[in-house]
Amino acid sequence: MKYISLLGSTGSIGTQTLDVIRTNPDFFRLTALSCGTNIELAIQQIQEFQPALVSVQREEDVDLIKKEVPASVTVISGEDGLMEVACHQDADILVNAVIGSVGLKPTLAAIKAGRDIAIANKETLVTAGHIVTTEANKHGVSLIPVDSEHSAIFQALNGEDPKTIERLIVTASGGSFRDQTRDELHGVTVEQALAHPNWSMGAKITIDSATMMNKGLEVIEAHWLFGIPYDQIDVLMHRESIIHSMIEFVDKSVMAQLGTADMRVPIQYALTYPNRLAREKGERLNLWEMEKLHFNKLDMDRYRCMKFAYEAGRSAGTMPTVLNAANEAAVAAFLNQQISFLEIEDLIEHSLNRHERIHSPSLEEIIHADEETRQFVQSKL
Numbered sequence: 229m230k231y232i233s234l235l236g237s238t239g240s241i242g243t244q245t246l247d248v249i250r251t252n253p254d255f256f257r258l259t260a261l262s263c264g265t266n267i268e269l270a271i272q273q274i275q276e277f278q279p280a281l282v283s284v285q286r287e288e289d290v291d292l293i294k295k296e297v298p299a300s301v302t303v304i305s306g307e308d309g310l311m312e313v314a315c316h317q318d319a320d321i322l323v324n325a326v327i328g329s330v331g332l333k334p335t336l337a338a339i340k341a342g343r344d345i346a347i348a349n350k351e352t353l354v355t356a357g358h359i360v361t362t363e364a365n366k367h368g369v370s371l372i373p374v375d376s377e378h379s380a381i382f383q384a385l386n387g388e389d390p391k392t393i394e395r396l397i398v399t400a401s402g403g404s405f406r407d408q409t410r411d412e413l414h415g416v417t418v419e420q421a422l423a424h425p426n427w428s429m430g431a432k433i434t435i436d437s438a439t440m441m442n443k444g445l446e447v448i449e450a451h452w453l454f455g456i457p458y459d460q461i462d463v464l465m466h467r468e469s470i471i472h473s474m475i476e477f478v479d480k481s482v483m484a485q486l487g488t489a490d491m492r493v494p495i496q497y498a499l500t501y502p503n504r505l506a507r508e509k510g511e512r513l514n515l516w517e518m519e520k521l522h523f524n525k526l527d528m529d530r531y532r533c534m535k536f537a538y539e540a541g542r543s544a545g546t547m548p549t550v551l552n553a554a555n556e557a558a559v560a561a562f563l564n565q566q567i568s569f570l571e572i573e574d575l576i577e578h579s580l581n582r583h584e585r586i587h588s589p590s591l592e593e594i595i596h597a598d599e600e601t602r603q604f605v606q607s608k609l
């Protein structure tokens with residue numbers, strides 16, 4: 229039996245994590261969960277999984293939840309609530325499926341409490357990868373990837389010596405506008421941008437896929453999770469999302485991990501690693517149904533966010549923090565229909581250009597750079 233605490237239970241990864249738990253009651257039990265503002269769904273989840281501890285984003289929702297759940301469930305709120313769920317004493321592992329850099333402090337709290345972390349929340353690794361990985365090493369905590377590309381690399385690396393990696397090949401679908409030229413992106417709608425060709429995901433990451441910032445964040449995430457320099461991380465366009473990523477080793481042998489587009493596979497693997505658990509009802513990959521798999525070289529001029537991410541990653545310091553914060557704020561503004569799709573890139577570029585990099589920032593300096601960038605983006609709306 230593995231006991232699990234879950235940040236972001238009401239989201240796309242959160243609900244799929246609960247599905248993995250629901251399907252395997254003899255292996256997993258939920259001890260604590262956090263949600264944002266989707267109280268109706270959270271109440272159903274609490275009634276079904278009966279965690280001991282629940283945290284909601286807004287204080288005013290605490291009583292709403294208490295009225296509907298057994299008195300044995302402790303309900304708390306806010307940033308402190310996220311931290312308490314992250315370090316819940318009964319949990320063996322934390323699944324961090326919250327969205328955005330709000331996941332940073334709970335991640336650090338869980339590390340200090342010695343909890344292993346199945347990490348979906350890539351923004352945390354992008355904004356403060358040097359702090360998170362240093363702290364995880366210091367406390368002997370494992371950061372197990374959930375993101376499909378990083379799970380693929382993690383699986384392909386199983387039993388290999390990481391020093392024999394020559395390069396990582398991170399695959400990218402190209403997102404909702406992959407068949408449009410840049411000129412055709414003027415005036416695209418939120419609805420069009422939210423139509424990912426292969427994956428059903430939360431709104432923010434779906435927009436990130438459309439701008440390819442998702443892949444940029446994933447390059448930085450891979451750098452921190454696997455300790456590989458940016459020059460040895462390539463992005464390969466692969467429109468079917470069947471090969472989830474690959475490793476080229478020094479002998480030029482390439483290991484790939486393949487599967488259907490189902491996040492329950494990497495979520496479950498992160499929870500059972502180093503073992504595997506049967507998924508009796510899992511969809512099988514029938515390659516003969518695919519006819520063809522396609523591959524193309526990445527065009528950095530078409531996807532400017534890729535360029536920004538490689539540059540920010542290589543500059544390091546507070547640059548990835550600014551990249552991430554500007555992106556979070558700009559994507560939120562696009563989803564609120566305050567800016568156009570192409571303005572997301574402009575705001576990120578502007579934020580990076582004006583920022584004075586801090587070389588090796590402390591947590592406080594990271595938090596300050598994040599807040600200051602968000603304010604700047606707001607001021608431009």
Ligand SMILES: NC(=O)C1=CN([C@@H]2O[C@H](COP(=O)(O)OP(=O)(O)OC[C@H]3O[C@@H](n4cnc5c(N)ncnc54)[C@H](OP(=O)(O)O)[C@@H]3O)[C@@H](O)[C@H]2O)C=CC1
Pocket residue numbers: 235236237238239240241242262263264265266267284285310325326327328330348349350351374375376427428429430431432433491
């Ligand atoms: N979805 C996917 O397939 C994949 C996602 N990821 C990564 O996983 C993470 C989660 O993504 P996804 O599940 O799509 O996101 P969603 O937007 O679907 O879910 C986000 C979750 O976080 C909660 N939340 C949001 N803001 C706050 C806040 N300020 N305080 C507390 N809780 C909050 C939401 O609560 P509520 O809804 O109740 O407001 C929800 O439970 C992201 O980092 C993403 O990049 C990585 C690979 C694949």
Ligand SMILES: CC(=O)[C@@H](O)[C@H](O)COP(=O)(O)O
Pocket residue numbers: 375376377399400401402403427433436437438442443491
């Ligand atoms: C499922 C997952 O891991 C997403 O990050 C996915 O990779 C998005 O696909 P693209 O960013 O390649 O469009």
Ligand SMILES: [Mn+2]
Pocket residue numbers: 375376377446
């Ligand atoms: Mn991914």
